[in-house]
Amino acid sequence: MATRIRPSSKRCAVIGGSGFLGRHLVEKLLSKGYSVSVFDIRQSYELPGATFHQGDLCDKQALLAALRDVTLVFHCASPAPASDDKALFERVNIQGTQTVIQACTEAGVQKMVLTSSASVVFEGTDIKNGSEDLPYAEKPIDYYTETKIEQEKLVLKACKPDHSLLTVAIRPHGIFGPRDPQLVPILVDTARRGKMKFIIGDGTNLVDFTYVENVVHGHILAAESLRPESPICGKAYHITNDEPVRFWDFMSDVLVGLGYAAPRYHLPYSLVYGLALLLWLVSLLLRPLVAFKPTFTPMRVALAGTHHYYSVSRAKQDMGYKPVVSLKEGIKRTVESYPHLRHGA
Numbered sequence: 001m002a003t004r005i006r007p008s009s010k011r012c013a014v015i016g017g018s019g020f021l022g023r024h025l026v027e028k029l030l031s032k033g034y035s036v037s038v039f040d041i042r043q044s045y046e047l048p049g050a051t052f053h054q055g056d057l058c059d060k061q062a063l064l065a066a067l068r069d070v071t072l073v074f075h076c077a078s079p080a081p082a083s084d085d086k087a088l089f090e091r092v093n094i095q096g097t098q099t100v101i102q103a104c105t106e107a108g109v110q111k112m113v114l115t116s117s118a119s120v121v122f123e124g125t126d127i128k129n130g131s132e133d134l135p136y137a138e139k140p141i142d143y144y145t146e147t148k149i150e151q152e153k154l155v156l157k158a159c160k161p162d163h164s165l166l167t168v169a170i171r172p173h174g175i176f177g178p179r180d181p182q183l184v185p186i187l188v189d190t191a192r193r194g195k196m197k198f199i200i201g202d203g204t205n206l207v208d209f210t211y212v213e214n215v216v217h218g219h220i221l222a223a224e225s226l227r228p229e230s231p232i233c234g235k236a237y238h239i240t241n242d243e244p245v246r247f248w249d250f251m252s253d254v255l256v257g258l259g260y261a262a263p264r265y266h267l268p269y270s271l272v273y274g275l276a277l278l279l280w281l282v283s284l285l286l287r288p289l290v291a292f293k294p295t296f297t298p299m300r301v302a303l304a305g306t307h308h309y310y311s312v313s314r315a316k317q318d319m320g321y322k323p324v325v326s327l328k329e330g331i332k333r334t335v336e337s338y339p340h341l342r343h344g345a
C-alpha cells in the first residue's frame with residue numbers, strides 16, 4: 001500500500017513574498033529552517049531554499065501549484081496604497097483573498113496568517129492606545145483601507161471550528177526598514193523637492209512606526225502559536241514597536257540621519273487637510289486628461305496630523321510578543337541602508 005508522505009510543517013508559502021515585508025519574512029523563515037514557496041506577480045530576487053512561483057493570486061490554479069505540500073501560508077500581498085485604484089484593490093484584496101482561501105482549503109493548508117493593517121480602524125481622527133476591540137472604520141480613509149477591512153473579515157471568518165483551516169490576522173502599523181519602497185523614498189523625494197519644510201499641526205501627535213523585523217517576528221510567532229486550542233484562532237492582533245513616537249520627530253530623525261533639514265514651520269492641520277482634499281478632487285476630475293498625483297493626499301495628511309497608536313497587550317498576552325529591535329536601532333539600520341538617498345548622493 002502506498003504511504004502518503006505528510007507535508008512538512010516547516011514548508012510554508014509567502015504570497016507577496018517579493019515585496020518589502022514579504023522578502024524580510026522569507027529571509028527570516030529560511031534562517032529558521034523553513035523551506036519557502038514564494039508566490040508573487042513579480043520575482044525580485046533569488047535565494048537558496050526559496051522556490052519562486054510567479055502568478056496572480058486571483059488565479060487559483062497558479063496558487064495551487066505553489067501550495068503543493070504546504071501546511072502554512074502567509075498572505076502579505078496587496079497593491080500599493082498609493083496606487084489609489086479602486087477596481088484593483090477590490091480585485092486583489094477582496095476577490096483575490098477569497099481565491100487564496102479557496103486554494104488553501106483545496107490544497108489542505110492548515111494555517112493561514114494574513115497581513116492586515118492597524119489602519120482598518122482608522123477614520124482620520126485620533127486613536128490613542130487603541131485595542132483590537134475598536135470597531136472597523138465606518139468611513140475608511142481610502143479604497144486601500146476599505147478593502148483591507150473586507151479582506152481581514154474574510155480571512156477571520158474562514159477560521160474553521162473543525163480545525164481544517166486555522167487563521168489569524170496581524171495588524172502592523174507604519175512599517176519601515178531597509179528596502180522599504182514607500183516611507184523613506186517618499187519622504188526623501190518630498191524633501192528633495194523642497195516640500196518637507198512644514199509640520200502639519202502642532203507636531204505633538206503620537207504615532208506607531210514599526211521596524212520590519214518586529215513585524216516579521218509577530219507573523220512567525222502567530223504562525224507558531226496557531227493551534228486548534230489556541231486563543232489566537234480567528235482573531236486580529238496589533239503588532240507595533242510598542243514605542244509611540246511623535247510623527248514629526250520620527251520624520252526628522254530619518255531626514256536628519258540622511259543629511260536633510262528637519263521640518264520647522266507649522267501649518268494648521270485643517271487648512272492642509274482641506275487643501276489636500278481639494279487637490280485630490282481636482283486630480284480625480286482631471287484624471288482622464290492629465291495624470292498627476294499630489295504628494296500630500298488627504299490620507300497622508302490625516303496620518304501626519306493625528307494621533308494613531310495601538311496597544312500590543314493582546315499580542316503580548318496570547319503569543320508572548322515583544323519587539324526584537326528598538327525604534328532607535330531600527331532608525332539607525334534604516335538610515336544606513338539607504339546610502340543612495342543621502343543628501344548630495
Ligand SMILES: NC(=O)C1=CN([C@@H]2O[C@H](COP(=O)(O)OP(=O)(O)OC[C@H]3O[C@@H](n4cnc5c(N)ncnc54)[C@H](O)[C@@H]3O)[C@@H](O)[C@H]2O)C=CC1
Nearest residue numbers: 016018019020021040041056057076077078115117174175
Ligand atoms: N508598508 C506598511 O507600512 C504597511 C503594510 N501593510 C500590509 O503589509 C503587506 C505588505 O506590504 P509591503 O511589503 O509594504 O508592500 P509591497 O508592495 O512591498 O509588497 C506587496 C507585494 O504584493 C505583490 N502583489 C500585489 N498584487 C499581487 C497579485 N495580484 N498577485 C500576487 N502578488 C501581488 C506585489 O508584487 C508585492 O511584491 C500588505 O498586505 C500591506 O497591506 C500593513 C500595514 C502597514
Ligand SMILES: CC(C)=CCC[C@@H](C)[C@H]1CC[C@H]2C3=C(CC[C@]12C)[C@@]1(C)CCC(=O)C[C@@H]1CC3
Nearest residue numbers: 081117119173174182183186187190300303304
Ligand atoms: C507627510 C508626508 C509626505 C510624509 C511622508 C511619509 C509617508 C509617505 C508615510 C508616513 C506614514 C506612512 C504610512 C503608510 C504609508 C506611508 C506613510 C503615509 C501606510 C498607509 C501604509 C499602508 C498601511 O496599511 C498603513 C500605513 C500607515 C502609515
